[in-house]
Amino acid sequence: MRAHRLVILGEEHHQSEHRAFGARVLPLLKRTGITHLALETSDQSCLDQATQTRMVTPATDGWFTAEPQRAALLRAAMTLELPIVAFDMDEADLAWMQEHPDESGEFRERRMAEHIIERILQHEPAARVLIWVGYGHAYKHHAPGRLKMMADWLWELSGEEPFSCYQQTGGPPQRWVDLVIRHPEPTFQNGRPDWLRTLDTCSVQGTITPPACYLVQLHLAQEGSVGTPVDQYLTEEDGAFELLAPQGTYLLRWWSPAGRVIGEREVELPTGGRQLDLPLA
Amino acid sequence: MRRIFELPDGTHEAIQAQEQGDYLRALRLLRELADDRYPASYDVLAYTLQAVGRFAEAEQAVRRSYLLQQGSAKTLFT
Numbered sequence: 001m002r003a004h005r006l007v008i009l010g011e012e013h014h015q016s017e018h019r020a021f022g023a024r025v026l027p028l029l030k031r032t033g034i035t036h037l038a039l040e041t042s043d044q045s046c047l048d049q050a051t052q053t054r055m056v057t058p059a060t061d062g063w064f065t066a067e068p069q070r071a072a073l074l075r076a077a078m079t080l081e082l083p084i085v086a087f088d089m090d091e092a093d094l095a096w097m098q099e100h101p102d103e104s105g106e107f108r109e110r111r112m113a114e115h116i117i118e119r120i121l122q123h124e125p126a127a128r129v130l131i132w133v134g135y136g137h138a139y140k141h142h143a144p145g146r147l148k149m150m151a152d153w154l155w156e157l158s159g160e161e162p163f164s165c166y167q168q169t170g171g172p173p174q175r176w177v178d179l180v181i182r183h184p185e186p187t188f189q190n191g192r193p194d195w196l197r198t199l200d201t202c203s204v205q206g207t208i209t210p211p212a213c214y215l216v217q218l219h220l221a222q223e224g225s226v227g228t229p230v231d232q233y234l235t236e237e238d239g240a241f242e243l244l245a246p247q248g249t250y251l252l253r254w255w256s257p258a259g260r261v262i263g264e265r266e267v268e269l270p271t272g273g274r275q276l277d278l279p280l281a
Numbered sequence: 282m283r284r285i286f287e288l289p290d291g292t293h294e295a296i297q298a299q300e301q302g303d304y305l306r307a308l309r310l311l312r313e314l315a316d317d318r319y320p321a322s323y324d325v326l327a328y329t330l331q332a333v334g335r336f337a338e339a340e341q342a343v344r345r346s347y348l349l350q351q352g353s354a355k356t357l358f359t
Contacts, residue, residue: 014324014343016331059300066299066307067332186336193336215305215333225302232304233334259305 005128006116006162007034008151010138010177017183017195018167019069022132023076024198029130030080036124037077037084038116038131044086051078055223071228073132087115087131105147112137113153121158131162138164139176151177190242191233201244203273204252208239212257216241221249221266247271289314289322296325304333315342320349 007029011018026037039047041061050060056074058066065071077084089097093111097104120127137150140162151164164177173180186193190205197203208214213236217229230250231243243252246269253264267276295310311326323346330339 014327014331014339016336058302063296063299064328066302066304067328069331188337192334228302231334232332234305234308255305257305259303259309 004161004163005033006131006154006158006160007129008131008133008138008154008162008164008177010133010135010164010166012167012169013134015167015169015183016067016069017169017186017193019067019073020195021167021181021183023069023072026073026076026082026130027080030082033128034082034130035127036120036129037082038087038120038129039074039084040088040112040133040137041086042088042090047074047084047086050074051084054078055226056228057223057226058228060228065228068229068231072230082130085116085119087112087119090115109137109148109150110153110157112150113157116154117158138166139174140164140178141176149176190240191236192242192244196231196244200246202247202269202271203242203244204267204269204276205242205273206240206276208235208241208254211237211239213237214239214241214257215255216243217253217255218243218245218267219251219253221251224251225253225261225264245269252276287319287321288325289316289319292322292325295329299329299332304329308333315345317349320346323349 009022011022039061041064043062046060050056056065056071060074061070065074074084089108089111097107100107116129116131120129133150139149140151140155142148142152151162155161165179165181166174166177167181167183168174169183170185186195204218208216213234215232215234217232219225219227219229230245233241233243235241248269250267250269251264252267253261256262291310291314295307295314298310299307308329311329315322315326323342327339327342327346330342
């Protein structure tokens, strides 16, 4: 992988764990020489705003950063001072696709590769890019009659062979990539998947009364309620929750089943976790 | 003109709610909009279920989408 300056890391969009993995592995990739994170998203101005304000909100990346692990991926890149570059369709591309729906699939794949070249490689020939994609965009080859995907286009148009990794949970291993990263099917405790319990996470547990389905959120204190939660959980009818996040200061908020914020308090997450009971005010 | 992805009317309102951090409203709308005629509606729902930590339910929604899309339409997310 170190020999390649174009490294593709694919996620299955329906697996939050894959994005959590990306956030954890990003510091290691930077140490191997990665200089940019290219992201399968469209709006560069929102990414730039997030970088400038050091704040990731649910609207930073379309609505994708509403998902805590997608937000974690962006925060990791910002912490590492990696420029984040959008390479998905822009308005002109989308207009073209609407006019040519039967050609839109391959057009998108090619344009994404062109954007990476135009927006990063042409400006910074020494750049080494981590290209974050979903599903088949990572394929370096294609079967006859099937779409030629972004990685395949990038190889052809840049003249450089990318190293392509595909994260996968379940199913037969993907072809047409260099490396398949297999994640086990998650197991759950307190409704939370095991992959959220990493060496650096602390636990905050509690019960909200009266019993009902509440949404409980943990925001970074410095971002406040505007930022995407670091973790959140829609409880079962018993109102019990467990949230997981690294040691630090957070804003804990909880919403009624009717969709109203009914409480918030600042919490310190110490190593080892803490127990909270949150009666309604 | 054919749309690139077929989603039920009202999806935009749900996405807007999510962009504003109103997850419960987004989830309520997307649950109402999930419709077998629009397989991708389950993909959108799954993403929001993941966002609120309901991973097992999200998996069910994704499976529903796959089942409906077998051999026909493309997934919303590629």
